[in-house]
Amino acid sequence: MSLHEKEMRQVYAETLVEIISQNPNVMVLEADLSKASGTPPVAKAHPSNFLDVGVAEANMMGVAAGLASCGKIPFAATFTPFATRRACDQVTISIAYAKRNVKVIGTSPGITATSNGGTHMCFQDLAIMRAMPNMIVLSPCDVYELRSMLHWMAATEGPMYMQLLRMKEPKIFDENYKFIPGKAVQIREGNAATIVTTGYTTRWAIEAANALQAQGISVDILHYPMIKPFDTQSLVASAKKTGYVITVENQNILGGLGSAVCETLSEQYPVKVKRMGVHDVFGEVATEDYLLNKHEFSANHIKAAVLENVKNKI
């Protein structure tokens, strides 16, 4: 089976099994969501590197900080709302403020929480984690990027937060892909607009770009696997070329990717920005399609936003 035929969580677990074989200090921590995170294979392959603390996210973050103080490198995973909202002060103080080498993993970000509904559908994690000093913020879009990123995370000292999509995601990169920290990845090149994405939304921008291509319209797609620190250079260069920036994010448009883009452009090169994503409402039980359409950041909505700008220019 090719890597891209696997679920993201399967690749998360398999990569960690591999990493632990090379570095026995790496550990996987869970708060009773091991099956959801896909990590039972880690428990099986490396039982002493696996710790399930039970339904106690705050404790998990503190224990992770203590383990890190003794040279361990914990990857502590739970659903996104619990990793970033529920255990917010523990992550802030015991991990970020104390600069512990802990990797916090938020699974099922944004609308991908689907049937778990509003309580589990976190639209704030990027905003929360961006505002935390010392914290690096990451969101891979496919299995190849995830695998490369995990290797880099394990080898790099410092507190980090990574969104983890759990299910199958379409192949965007390939076996040769290497995650480069601090750099946006230009996935498409064009002139009509700059589309800025991260993690889950990159696939929809690509789908929109493919549809636009058929109509002879080309766009820049800047995919940000690392949201913080934010690659301002690539953004400004692209904005200078296209003059119009669309941000697409799988969360509240307040404080996340769109905000990072606006903060940069307003200071360095002001152009018009359209922020697509969730407009300051809570989530609900629904399918991904329904939520994409309701919150208007599907491929069709992205395409329409580009066309609207093209039309306005004419």
Next chain:
Amino acid sequence: MEHVSAFDRTVFDRRAAEFRYVIADMMGHAGSGHLGGAFSILEILITLYWREMHIDPKNRLMPTRDRFVLSKGHAGPALYATLAFRGYFDTKDLLTLNKNGTNLPSHCDMLKTPGIDMTAGSLGQGLSAAVGMAIAGKIDKKDYNVFAIIGDGESNEGQIWEAAMLAAHKKLDNLVVFTDYNKFQIDGPTQEICALDPLTDKWKSFGWEVFECDGHSWDSIWETLQKAKAVQGKPAMIIAHTIKGKGHPIYENKCESHNIRIPDAKAHQELLNALHVEGLQWP
């Protein structure tokens, strides 16, 4: 490498008296401080750092050292005095407590103060970190112990009990925790705010071996500590009966000793006069 030093009651008594004076002076220079909860843990800290812990101030990060977590991080000044006089940093630095740019903040910060094993101050979090350290010791088959002090008020925090459950589940007999049971929290007596008693039964029911001691008696602390360390297959809790503000005639056993204001030089001098130690050369 320094380890256990001989116990000399006269020396230890004098050290505790001197530390109370020095800590009060630190707070006097700062204009305020958490005096009550710092004074209630001094005999425990002195016992740990001069009689018990396997540590070396000259090699403070040695992997085999015993760890200490002051989960009630607001008692930082007591730990700073302990660490400075134990040789981790210059005792002159003690008077920088809470000053702009200091390495001695009101609450413990492992990135700033040499010898601090864990940042703490947001209550309930230090115990989880101590549990993590103890788990790491088990995984790595190292024979260090992890010691921690939690507050009684701090024990209102749910995270304390999350950590308690996991420590028992993981059979962490390399973990010894003291509860500084001085019976006061900021807003009043612990029994009136959110009653902790029966505290011993609570910890027992969480699967810990539980002891009680007089938290100001060298003998009681030491003997209980030896019993706690000998426990197999369980973490140990020592409920140390202490007195908030212990040893200060104005503040002893007073709830308001939690965080005192020392507005001017006169108040500073009054605070110190009550703690006079004959022949003390300070600073």
